[in-house]
Amino acid sequence: MTTTHLLDQARATLATADSKLETLKNIQPYLIDLSLRENPVGSAIGQTLADKLAILPRLRAFGFTNISLGTLDYAMPDDLEVDDDFMIWLRDHKVDMTGCFAFTALGIAAADGTFTPDPSQVKLADYGVPNTVHEIYLSKRGMANNYDLPTLRRSLPASVKWLHENVRGDNGGAPRILINIVDGCDAFAESLETTCEILALLATLPIHGVTMEDDRGTFLPFQVGAYVAVARSFLPRPLKLLVHIHAGAGFENASVIEALLNGADGIWGGLPKRAAMIGHASLAELIANLVRVGNKNMSVYQLDELLELATGLQELDDNGAVPDDLPVLGRNAYRLSLSFFEQFADRFMDLPPGKIGGSYGYRVCPVVSDPPVIAGRLAEVMGHPATAFDDTVTRQMIRLMRQDLRAGQRIAYDEPSALMDLYKRAGGKLAVATASLQWEGNLYE
Template identity: 45%
Template sequence: MDTPPRGRAAAQAQLTLADAKLDLLAALDPLLILSVREPCFAAVVGHTLQNKIDTWPLLDQFNIQDRIIATLDYAFPEQLEVEDDFCCYLRDNQYDLSHCFAMTEVGTLSETGFTPDPSVQKLLAYTIPNTLHEINLMPKPMDSGHVLEKLAASVAWLRNAWQATGNPGGRIYINIVDLMDTFMADRDYALDVLELLATLPVDGLSFEDGRGSFFPFQVGAVVAAAKAVLAPGQAILFHCHSGNGMDNASVIEALLQGANGYWGGMERTSSTIGHASVGELVANLVRAGNPNMARRFSLPDLLPVSAKMYSINNNLPDAPDDWPIAGYDAYRTVLSDFTQTDRRKMDLPPQVIGGTGQFRIAPVGSDISVVQERVYKVVRVKIERDLARQMILLMRADLRQGLRIVYDEPEQLTRLYRRALLATTEPA
C-alpha cells in the first residue's frame, strides 16, 4: 500500500528536523573546560600533589586550554587540601594560568557588611584569574531577596579585587549547583536569580544536574529558559553527573538548546557513579561530523589520555571494560554487523580517537568473521569459515549441556579451537 502523500510529507518533515539538529551539532564550537578536581572528588584514593602534577602534561597532550585546577570552596577551609598545594606549585613555578579556573563560593552578607568566602581569598592568593563562582539556591530561604543581594555583592567584591590586582577581564561564571531543582520547586525564584544575573558583570551561567536524575528534555528546557532571560553575550555552561543513564544525552540536548559549553573531567570518574566526560562529548561531536574538534584538540590522543587519566585518578590500570567510548569493550566487536566504520554516517571508527578495533567472543552472538578475527588475535592462526562455524556449533552445544564458559579468554578460546579442529578432522 502506498503511503498517503500527507503522511509522507509529515515523515519527511520529522527527518528533516533531525537532520537540522545534526547539522547544528556538526557546526558547534563549544567552550570545553577540563576539570582536574572532578575526577578525584569521589575516587577512593583521592589525589596527591604528584598525581596533580602528572595530569598537567596530559592536558597539554590533548591540547585542551581551559582548565579547572581546583575547587577551593571545600569544607573546613582552615585545613588545606592538595588542591591548595597544586595551585601554589603552578603559581610558584610560573605556569601560564591565563586559561585556568578555580571553583569558589559566594560570600556572606550581614548587617556589618559583605565578607568574601575564604575560597575567593585563596583564588586571589594563588593568582588564578577565572572562576566558577558557586551558589546553592535551595532550600529557599524566607528572605530570597537576601540571596540576590549577597550574590550581587560577591560579584562586585571580586570584580573590584581583580581590578586592583590588574585582572579586570577575569572570567566569572555563576555556577548554580541546584538550578534544576530550583526550577522544579519554585520557577519564579529561579527566574528571579537569572534576571539578576542578566544585570551583573559576569560572563554567564553554569548549572549542574548533580545527580543525573533529570531527563534530557528537562535540561534542555532549563537552557532555553535561561537563554530567554540572560543578557545577550552571557554564556551558559552545563555539567552532568551519571546515575540514571541520561548523562550524555542531557549534554547533547543542552547544546542543542543553546548551551555554549560544558565542563567536566576527561574521563567518567566523578561524583555519584560518574559523569558525562569531556572526552565522551568530544567523541560524540566527532561522530556528528563536527570538524572543530579535530581543529582544537589532538583527537588521536583522546583514548590514550583518557586511559592515563583513569589510571592516575583511581590508581588502577584500566577503566571498566563496559564504559562507553573509553572502555576496552567499547570497540570490541561481538557481531560483525556492529563494527563502526567510516563508510556509515554516525559511526566513529576507533582509530580516529586513538583506539584500535578488537573482537570479542560471545557464545550466542558472535558470527563467523568475529570468531576468525579473535582466533587470529589469540592463536595467531587464520582459520577457514568452516572451522569457525564448527566453533560456533560447539559453543551452542555446550550451552545446551548447561555449560557456561568464557570462550573469549585466551586459554578457553585455544581449547575451543582445538576441539573444533579435532571435530572437523575426525572421520564421519
C-alpha cells in the same frame, strides 16, 4: 490521508531532526576541563601533587584552553587539600595559569552593607588563579544553613565586585566569573519565579556567564533542555551558558545534547567518565559524539589521543581498570562480538575507533559470535593473522559452543585458555606464534 501526505509529514519530521543535527555539526562548544578535580572526587584513590603536575601539561597538549585547577570552596577550609598545594606550587613556580579556573563560594553581604569574602575567594586571589566558577544555591535545601534569599540578592553583586577588585584575570584583564547554580534543575522545578528573578539579576552583573547542574542526574533530558531554554532567555549572548550533568539515572549524555540544542554554549567536566557520583557527562563522550555527527571544530583536540588519555586518567585515579562495558570509553566498547556491529567511517552516525585513537578488538560470545570475530580473537591470542584461521575450523568452533551450552556447560570462551581448548577441539592445528601474546584487551596502545 494519502501516502503522499504521509510522506510529506515524514520529510517534515526528519527535517526537524536534520536541523538539530546541523546545530551539533557546527557548534563550537565552550568546554572547561575538570580532570584535575571532578574525577578524583569520585575515585577510589585520588591524585597527589605529583599526579596533578604531570596531568596539567597533558590536558593543555590535548587542546584544552579552559582548565579548572581544583576546588577551593570545600568544608573545613583551614585544613588544606592537594588542590591548594597544586595552585600554590603553580604560583610559586610562576607557571602560566592563563585559562585556568578554580571553584569558589559566595561571599556574604550583611544587611548593613558589610561584605565578608568566602575563604575560597581569598585563596583564589592569593594563589593567583585568574578565573573562577563561583557557586550558589537556589533551592530551599541548597540554601539551608548557607543564606536566605534576601542575603543571596545582596551578596551576589557584592561578591562579584570583590572578585573584580581582588583577582587579576587572564593577561592582567578582568577575571572570567561563571556563576554556577549547583542545584539549578532543582531550583527550576521548585520555584520558577525565584530562579528567573536571580537569572535576571545575574544578567546585570559583570560576569562571563552562568552554569547550572543536574547534580544528582535525576532530571529527564527534555526537562534539562527546557530549563536551559528558559535560562538562555534571561541570559542573552555573549553571556556563556554551560551545564554539568551527573550520571544518576543514565540520562547524562542525552541531557547534554538537549542542553546544547536549547541554547547552552557548552559543558564543564572531566575527560574521563568518573565523577562525584557514579559518573557524569564527560568531555570525552561529548567530543566523541560531536566527531560522530561530523563536527569539524573538534579538530582542535588531539583526537588520536582521546581514548588513551581519558582511560589513563581514570585508571590513575582509581588504581584500576575502566569498566569494560562503559560506552565509548570502556574496553568492550570497540571489541566486536559480531562483525555486523562494526562501525565504518563512510556510514552515517558511525564512529569507528580509529577516529578517536582506538582500534577494533574481538570478544567471543558463544551465542552470537561469527567466524570473522572468532578468527580475530584467535589472531589476538595466538599471534597469527586472522586470515590464517580456516573458516571450516571457526565454524566448527561455533557448532561446539552451541553443543556445550545445550549440554549445560557454561564456558567463558573469550578467555585465552578456553579459546585455545575450543580451537583444538575444532581441529585447529596452528601453534601460538607469540607465547606472550595472551591479549587482555588494551585497545589504545
